[in-house]
Amino acid sequence: MKYFLLIFCFWISFLSPSSSTAKGHEHPSLILTKASVKEIRDNINKYPILERTVLEMKKRLDATIAEGIEVPIPKDPAGGYTHEQHKENYRRMYEAGILYQVLQDPKYAQFVDDMLMKYAEMFPTLPLHPVKKSYAPGKLFWQCLNDDNWVVYTAQAYDCVYDAISPKHRKIIEKDLLRPYAEFLSKENLKVFNRIHNHGVWDVAAVGMLGYVLGDQQLVEQSLHGYFKKPLKGDEAFRQANARAGFYAHLNQLFGPEGYYTEGPYYHRYALTPFILFAEAISNNEPERDIFHYRNSVLLKTVDCLLQLTNEKGEFLPFNDAIPEMSINAPSVIEGVDIAYKHEQNPDFVAVAALQNKVTISEGGLMIAKALASGDVPRIRRHSHIIKDGQHGDQGGIGFLYSKNRAEQFALTLKYSTHGLSHGHYDKLGLTLYKKGKPVLQDYGAVRYVNVEQKEGGRYLPETAKFARQSGSHNVMTCDGKSHFDGNIKESSKHWGTLMAFDVDHKDYQAIRARQNHVYEGVDMQRTIVQIQDTSLRDPIYLDVMEGFSKETHQYDLSYQYLGQIMDMKFDQYTSHQTLSPIGTQAGFEYIWKVAEAETTTQNAQFSWLNHEVFYTITTLNNAPTKQTLGEYGANDPNFNLRREPMYMMSRRADDVRFVNLIEPHGKINPATNELVRDTHSQISDLKETNLAEGLNVVQFQHSNGHTYQVFLAANSDKAAKHTATLNNETVRWQGPISVVVK
Known part of the structure; x- marks a missing residue:
């Protein structure tokens, strides 16, 4: 009897919500945690924006469950049936994982379980995707990048329902799907995994998040530092600062000091998802890394920087490759703003969340919901x-x-x-x-x-x-x-x-x-x-x-x-x-x-x-x-x-x-x-330029308001340089490369 009780207690502990991965982390631990889930459950009815998000998610998912699960053999390019179905599947698995944690309804965990078992059955049979128009084709999708998207959100779904899946099914899912996927995305796709680019960020985030949910620290380390036969030697600080690939290399090389992402706002928005989600997973599993304050808090700065790269409608300025209509309403920005607000209570994040009118089901989303409920919502601060x-x-x-x-x-x-x-x-x-x-x-x-x-x-x-x-x-x-x-x-x-000159301190000009x-x-x-x-x-x-x-x-x-x-x-x-x-x-x-x-x-x-x-x-x-x-x-x-x-x-x-x-x-x-x-014709006349002296010019024009505008320009861009010239028998003096006089 004593032996039986020991076995029984072992299985209960294995199946209970407090069971852990091999590394000792409990589930969930990627974006949601046990503590944050409890707080969300306790407060969800207090904040309409949070409650609405859950209800909308539940409505979508219940309809999907009623329709049944479809896991088709991949064959179509982007926009085709199989491509869109696999996208739909990871989105709904992700939502099911969240709803299982928040509503504690076992049908949502069962949905993820059933879906993952179908993928586990299919994945070992898959060759590379038949639409081979990418330098790195995927398995479920025409390019490996989309497979990374699938894994990032599927890892979160699995993390949320881990304790509700039987050990037998977990073994199959990990052996036939998740671990082979990690192998495919890393070692079999080193040209992506070790690439410093938004594709590389997604790849390392996918593998790293699988590493945490599987309790495989080796996968995590490879995602942080890249995969090399001869890894860098030295202490962790040295390896971070000199990373040749992996998450730290991306943090080091792709951002300016204020958080500007070198590919431009459109891909800044896209790359924000893996950066922020993987960082949150790192923070929840290895808080000692203090990842959100790495490189002088560059990840928090990059969220704020991205918001400054929008126009008044919230659309991203289309520097470089971009679709002009993409805006702050993109799910990646909502995720980024919510998680960033958890780590830094920047009022601009609340201002943007008010425009988005949506939050994620997360600790940061709950904090944003509280801030919005206060009624004191600021405007985005825009300045030169x-x-x-x-x-x-x-x-x-x-x-x-x-x-x-x-x-x-x-x-x-x-x-x-x-x-x-x-x-x-x-x-x-x-x-x-x-x-x-x-x-x-x-x-x-x-x-x-x-x-x-x-x-x-x-x-x-x-x-x-x-x-x-x-x-x-x-x-x-x-x-x-x-x-x-x-x-x-x-x-x-x-x-x-x-940059030769930048002057925004004058009341009449910048x-x-x-x-x-x-x-x-x-x-x-x-x-x-x-x-x-x-x-x-x-x-x-x-x-x-x-x-x-x-x-x-x-x-x-x-x-x-x-x-x-x-x-x-x-x-x-x-x-x-x-x-x-x-x-x-x-x-x-x-x-x-x-x-x-x-x-x-x-x-x-x-x-x-x-x-x-x-x-x-x-x-x-x-x-x-x-x-x-x-x-x-x-x-x-x-x-x-x-x-x-x-x-x-x-x-x-x-x-x-x-x-x-x-x-x-x-x-x-x-x-x-x-x-x-009114005023359909130009109000300007008599535009002219006069050379005052070597390297000194004045541009003048008349305006219908009765004023003459004189813009003095010096070839010398030194801000401290003082200039003297004669214009219309008057002596003109100014300092720096540019000055404006209104007469």
């Missing part, structure tokens, strides 16, 4: 600032200039960062302009229809590499019809811009200047942006001075990818083409129809358009003969993959070139009645 790129903040960055009026806020960005790995674009010194979150001067982003089967299964279309990544699709200056660095990613990746050398052989470039907004101006005016420096003559083209309807063109001669031909033969220009062109020799040319109820004009100073070209995307596009959108370009031949333009919002139209229309 610089975000640095590169591990040490010495590889360029992104500059932001925000206007004063929060209700009608303008935001201008100047990009002078690194290339951005394989998802980067050739647009050094490129700018974008937004009003209330709506693009005025846009970045195209990428040519892709995610998960739309008709469009190559939702993969990147050829026009991404040939058009959207090329300089011709950006608001930049090009030389001789070529992309920056001649479209060579290896060469582009070696170079980044230098300014930024950046320089990019070696853009082309023998050609350097510099761009100066001055945002002018004194008390008499409702909206800011932007002075854009784009310069090229060379000892040889080149054709320089400065493009503006505007959005809207043309209102007026004040050019000397204007020709509208009845027969269309592409603007150029490379650099993305081969995808742009030449719709019209003009030759302008008068002092000023003006081009006006209407965008979202506001009129805009670009006033150009013709300090040399200038050709204006109007274009429209769509040339050489037989499959109609591009959006039919316009662009405006000005061209000159010179050795050194200096484009001086004013970008001016003005007037308004009421689309509801079309009766309230």
Whole structure:
């Protein structure tokens, strides 16, 4: 009898909620923990946003359970039936695991058990996915990256229902599915596992989370430091700082000091999931690593940084490969904000959660729900600032200039960062302009229809590499019809811009200047942006001075990818083409129809358009003969993959070139009645530039408000340098590279 009781107690302890992995961790321990689950259960009815999340999740999952389980043999690309079904399966398993913990209903654990047993039966029979259009094909999906997604969320599901699954089934699931999957994602896919890239982050997170749930510390160590036959020797601090691959290498190499992710906001959003989820799993299982404070809390900073890389609508600024509509409502951002708030009570996280109007079922989600219930919800703090790129903040960055009026806020960005790995674009010194979150001067982003089967299964279309990544699709200056660095990613990746000036401390203006050398052989470039907004101006005016420096003559083209309807063109001669031909033969220009062109020799040319109820004009100073070209995307596009959108370009031949333009919002139209229309014409006249002395210039213009605006520019970018010049028989003095006087 005593022996029987011992055996009985052993099995009870094995099946009870307190049973542990081989390493001694109890379940759940990845994102949810026993303590956090208890607190969620005790408080779920107090916070409507949390309760609503659970009820919505329950409704979806109950419908799925009623339909039955489908685990099809993989055969389709992204967007196809089997691809979407396997995505649906991991999402529902993940939700079932959470609901089992929160509601304690065994049917949800049974759902995960049944699903995993079907996968365990199928997985050993699977070859590589039959759609072999990836450098790293997966098993369930056409690319290994999607398999990583599946594993990251399936690991959480298994962790949540671990104690409810019989030892017999656990043995089968681990032996035939989870451990072989870990082997496949790591040793069999070293080109992904050891890669410093968002694919690599997902891969190491998937394997590392399996390591924790399986109690396999070796898998965890490989995920943290990469898989090598000869691992680094030394203490843990040395191995972290010098990691060649794995999670620590990604933390070291992919983030700037403020948390900027080098691939740009779109992939920042995507990579945030594995970074934050794996970090939370590390924190819950090995708190001694203090992972959220590693590298001066770079993971917490990166969540805040990502929020600063959005427009007023919460959409991510489309630097590099991007789908412009992607926003803070992405599940990855909701997860990231909630978990980050658990570790740092940043008020911006609460402000974003209020806009998202959704939380995750987690400890951080509960904390966010409490903060929202307090009723004191802040707004996202947006201010002019610089975000640095590169591990040490010495590889360029992104500059932001925000206007004063929060209700009608303008935001201008100047990009002078690194290339951005394989998802980067050739647009050094490129700018974008937004009003209330709506693009005025846009970045195209990428040519892709995610998960739309008709469009190559939702993969990147050829026009991404040939058009959207090329300089011709950006608001930049090009030389001789070529992309920056001649479209060579290896060469582009070696170079980044230098911030020459950034001054946002004046009441009437803000300014930024950046320089990019070696853009082309023998050609350097510099761009100066001055945002002018004194008390008499409702909206800011932007002075854009784009310069090229060379000892040889080149054709320089400065493009503006505007959005809207043309209102007026004040050019000397204007020709509208009845027969269309592409603007150029490379650099993305081969995808742009030449719709019209003009030759302008008068002092000023003006081009006006209407965008979202506001009129805009670009006033150009013709300090040399200038050709204006109007274009429209769509040339050489037989499959109609591009959006039919316009662009405006000005061209000159010179050795050194200096484009001086004013970008001016003005007037308004009421689309509801079309009766309230005001200030449809530019308010600016007599734009001119005067050379005051060697390296000293002044740009002047008149405004209909009666003021004359003078922008003093020094070639010397030293902030401490003092300058003296004579203008109209008056002595002018200023300090630093830029100064604005309003008369």
